[in-house]
Amino acid sequence: MSLMDLESAIRDIKDFPKEGIIFKDITPVLHSAPLFAEAIGHFADAYSEKRPDYIVAIESRGFIFGSALAYKLGCGIVPVRKKGKLPYKTIEERYDLEYGSAAIEIHADALKKGDKVALIDDLLATGGTSAASIKLVEKLGASIIGINFLVELCFLNGRDKIKGYPVQSLIKVK
Amino acid sequence: MSLMDLESAIRDIKDFPKEGIIFKDITPVLHSAPLFAEAIGHFADAYSEKRPDYIVAIESRGFIFGSALAYKLGCGIVPVRKKGKLPYKTIEERYDLEYGSAAIEIHADALKKGDKVALIDDLLATGGTSAASIKLVEKLGASIIGINFLVELCFLNGRDKIKGYPVQSLIKVK
Numbered sequence: 001m002s003l004m005d006l007e008s009a010i011r012d013i014k015d016f017p018k019e020g021i022i023f024k025d026i027t028p029v030l031h032s033a034p035l036f037a038e039a040i041g042h043f044a045d046a047y048s049e050k051r052p053d054y055i056v057a058i059e060s061r062g063f064i065f066g067s068a069l070a071y072k073l074g075c076g077i078v079p080v081r082k083k084g085k086l087p088y089k090t091i092e093e094r095y096d097l098e099y100g101s102a103a104i105e106i107h108a109d110a111l112k113k114g115d116k117v118a119l120i121d122d123l124l125a126t127g128g129t130s131a132a133s134i135k136l137v138e139k140l141g142a143s144i145i146g147i148n149f150l151v152e153l154c155f156l157n158g159r160d161k162i163k164g165y166p167v168q169s170l171i172k173v174k
Numbered sequence: 175m176s177l178m179d180l181e182s183a184i185r186d187i188k189d190f191p192k193e194g195i196i197f198k199d200i201t202p203v204l205h206s207a208p209l210f211a212e213a214i215g216h217f218a219d220a221y222s223e224k225r226p227d228y229i230v231a232i233e234s235r236g237f238i239f240g241s242a243l244a245y246k247l248g249c250g251i252v253p254v255r256k257k258g259k260l261p262y263k264t265i266e267e268r269y270d271l272e273y274g275s276a277a278i279e280i281h282a283d284a285l286k287k288g289d290k291v292a293l294i295d296d297l298l299a300t301g302g303t304s305a306a307s308i309k310l311v312e313k314l315g316a317s318i319i320g321i322n323f324l325v326e327l328c329f330l331n332g333r334d335k336i337k338g339y340p341v342q343s344l345i346k347v348k
Binding site: 031 | 190205250261
């Protein structure tokens, strides 16, 4: 198993969620235990020298990669969720969508000053959700030591929104 | 770490998501690496003799437990999601809510005849989502060898809807 196997497994779905979009379906990676282990192994390699205290995982496909990575590294999991889903006291951050805006939240007691955080999601697209998640983490006083994605849609230039942070994406779509 | 530690970590949130409900907040279990590992270890113990081919994980907190369990057991992950979220060809199942109904989906090619499945979610409440998920799995010809929950709200009698299947819940709320 290699990064090339991961890349070949991703399935292009035309016109999802709407016309003109080619959606990158990652479920074949989840379906195959060796491919999933390959992805988690690469994510873990990024933290071989400096282990995070927490994996901050972005709803909802980020949960899938984040929790296996946290389990492997032996660190805690902190979910970032869409507004209204987290039950305890939260802080929120808004970000722009194509039309309008959306908000994500994190529990206010989930992180503290000095905590080292790895942020994870399945996909880097325009970078809006990632940038908002970084703000949530930093508002709580924690610091980002790495950001991990399975797939990066390079043509959307999401990296511009998360400049200055160590970013790892396993599959780059030009 | 023990089951009692898991139970003590669950946090009661009054009036969430609406008045009169006491919500069981499981995020403290995720936050603590030893507690999370304790939960995953108990889930894995249920499959020490017969390993599932796939973990079917229910969106979205089910993803968190399901993916770490799949990673530990070395089996594939199949997501069950709310209608409209899965990009490829799906089959769907409807279930009743307090008011109206909702639908969940699974990819039509995710399972096949003879596959052994463990179904996992964070919470067993009325059992509606679980029962619908079982139907999805069985429609594809696969068989359920176990169903795992972190928390069971026993007073809602969810087990009545999933009779005849081996159910494991780590925390029972009477």
